[in-house]
Amino acid sequence: MNRLLITLGSILLLSVSAQGQSFVSGSTGADGPLDLTSGDRTVQLPESGVLNYTTVNIPVGRTLKFAKNSRNTSVYMLSQGGVAIAGTIDVSANRVVDCPAGPPFPQTVPGPGGFYGGSLGSPGIGFGPGGGTSGSPSGRWVGPLSLVPLIGGSGAASRDSGAFGAVQGGSGGGAIVIASSTSIVVSGSVVARGGLFGNLCCPSSFCGGASGSGGAIRIVANSINVSGVLDACGQFSNCGVIHLEAPTGSLTFTGSSTPPAGLFIINPSITDSSIPSLTIVSVGGFLVPAGAGQRFDTYDMLLPNQLTDPISVVVQASNIPVGTQVTIGIVNGSPNATTTTSALQGTFASSTATLTISNLNRTAVTYLLASATFDPPQGSAPFNQKGANHVEKVRVESLVGAKPKFVFLSKDGSEISPEKLLPQFLAEFGQ
Secondary structure (H helix, E strand, O other): OEEEEEOOOOOOOOOOOOEOOOEOOOOOOOOOOEEOOOOOEEEEOOOOOEEEEOOEEEOOOOEEEEEOOOOOOOEEEEEOOOEEEOOEEEOOOEOOOOOOOOOOOOOOEOOOOOOOOOOOOOOOOOOOOOOOOOOOOOOOOOOOOOOOOOOOOOOOOOEEOHHHOEEOOOOOOOEEEEEEOOEEEEOOEEEOOOOOOOOOOOOOOOOOOOOOOOOEEEEEOOEEEEOOEEEOOOOOOOOOEEEEEOOOOOEEEOOEEEOOOEEEOOOOOOOOOOOOEEEEEEEOOEEOOOOOOOOOOOOOEEEOOOOOOOEEEEEEEEOOOOOOEEEEEEEEOOOOOEEOEEEOEEOOOOEEEEEEEEOOOOOOOEEEEEEEEEOOOHHHHHHOOOHHHOOOEEEEEEOOOOOOEEEEEOOOOOEEOHHHOOHHHHHOOOO
């Protein structure tokens, strides 16, 4: 019998909300209740950006803010029970308070999921899909109007203020979704404001300029009552988007909203579940064990010698376009082996391809690699930069025992280092 070590990878999918008779936020309740009765709080965002509460209470006079994670994701605040916001939830761009006597001035910081203003220079283009330029210096919010995926505000361009030196463009407001399986009441405020041009340090008479755009606010529940304030605008009315989503007849809005809030029925997609995945599920008709890849001191599959060539390999995919060619590569162990390619068949959400391998070394361990190359997902388009770092194709390589690898390719086929890509683009691939 030969030993065949199948290398494959699995991609962690973010939780998806379910919807039966009523909307379910998807919260696991792992973070317990959030209650700011004792004082203001700044919550550290996990790398996923997802917070799982049982209930949320923000009393009058209390403010909830968030410390960004390394990926600078938007905030996904999920609750199993009721959410009461009588105080303030703030994902705005930070504004500099402590100012030096002269330049260089401190930089403003975007809200979670937002983008920085242009770097100190003359002029520095603002970051984000709607970043400010010399001709249009204020940041603009650019993204899907459904707020899936959730995108923050873009930064403004920087400028040269002469005697006061270069001034950074205002940064963009953050983005937040607040979702409850029961009810959300907002009598206070939820704000995602863009940052002031430059900052508050440079005198406006010398440093007139632009502001980052407002971010995005999405509120989803089976019952919503808003009598307070929603604000997702920049300094010059360069606003983002505000969504309120509830069943028909279960949404009461008597408050104020800038920009005007859109009132919608519920879209059950809360967190992004569209990360592409590719997995080897069977070889020679034998299912790959669930624990494959957890140990490298033993084989994952032991196939009978009686198997004759060609040996079939079935690969399963999700969120990869149907028709994409899948390849099985031999990483090690069978130098004379040959393989075929096959196109994915099925649906975008779930598809399969059957390939074959011949001339495997029957006395050695063989390592297999599944890969597929496809266009970047549509949801990543707002974050796919133009120019030399524009991603034309994405290749996923499924390996066992390590985080699945995505390779980003330019138009000429050369690899683009992830360090050169926007964090929001990388987030579309679970990076």
